[in-house]
Amino acid sequence: MRPKIYLYGDSITEESFGDGGWGASLSHHFSRTVDVVLRGYSGYNTRWALKVAERIFPPVESGGVPPLAVTVFFGANDACLPDRYSAFQHVPLHEYKQNLHSIISFFKKRWPEIVILLITPPPIDEDARLRHPYIENPSGLPERTNEAAGAYAQACMSVAKEHGCPVVDLWIKMQECPDWKQAYLSDGLHLTQAGNRIVFEEVVKKLKEQGISVEKLPVDLPLIANIDPQDPLKAFQDY
Template sequence: MATPNLFDNIVLFGDSITQGASGPGGLSQRLADAYTRKFDVLNRGFGGYNSEWGLTVFKQIFPTKAAQKQLPTVRLLTIWWGANDASIPGDVQHVDIEKYAENLHTTISFVTSPTSPYHSPSTRIILITPPPVNPKQRGTAPGHEPGSTWDTRNNAQTKAYAEAVKRVGNECDVPVVDAWALFWAYASENEENLTPLLSDGLHLTAEGYGMVYAELIRKLKETSPELLPEAVETLFPSWDKVDPNDIPPRKTS
């Protein structure tokens, strides 16, 4: 029996780039619009966190197998870490690249391994790479000191972490949205051309999120077309198909 009042959902898991995705034009906002009356979209972004801290958080925000019996299904999970992991060594947010890859493997296995307390065979996973950065842009953003830069971030470092995400995706047979490649191609491989996509050199604008959203939908079309917005039925019929004297119950899966 379906859980009353609750829809199956999409969970967005990651750092501040995910947290900021609920703003106007953000990834979460775009998905919520596309899946209105179909899936709920849950933003589980944690600004400043990295993949290591995310392991502890995951165990507190994703339902166990026992709890899943009483809850709606997580139909899609996006995992988007790396913007903080890729900070320079010595920075409090930094995670060694091999440990970062291991953390992604672990997060995926939480969902996919039959022996995991969080095993959810109905959940599809998509990894997202960290996008490139524009360190010089930090000082032009509201709230930052004019002339300041992201001195703990650089593109050589971030690119290596983006490549690590792709390796993990290949090893785990999990689709990857390559935000790095999308943004770098847009910028003609010049970080100063990233300004339309980044609000402060690190976090995304609506245009940047729009590019990630379009690629996410393309990946779903390739790998899980049954999850495309147009393929998912609304849980209640259109108003013009409703008998006012006999409101139908929600559809069940």
């Protein structure tokens, strides 16, 4: 059986298997070695993610192969402002941190050897959020701000450090580009293909630092180059 890498997150994860998405790129990158499994839930925050984790990630059956890694990519919805139209998604900063602690503990208890890779929420283009509200916005104010997203990104970084988990600081990484709003964000929140590429490259880099790379993972069946044209079935004897 191929090992798995789970992608756990909100809409930015759910959409990651679209054209040019970071999840699709990961699946292609790890083809023949790992199954990349999507578990993205649009609109979810850490409160809801913690509530349903037990249902989403059942224990591995006896003799099964535990997953290699899981990406945990929440915070963009937690950081919705509590006095704006997406207030129902808001999770206070202190609870967000505690929920991340609990999600990490859940995965460590279920699969002690798993690599847990945290990803911070991305930066926010507030003007674009005003142009692309997903429900009626009577206040005329953005439901998210870049400042709030930054605070949740810092909290995510802090939790990762406490647990010794690898982390992608997407909030900082994207803003290294002067044109990040247009280059990386399609609606002030979700990612363009270039933004998806940033996530893909950072995830691959962090996983490689944890010893998970195409170079080190065995393929699940013989490569065509290893099949003897004179005796093709011989190559399958060891599988």
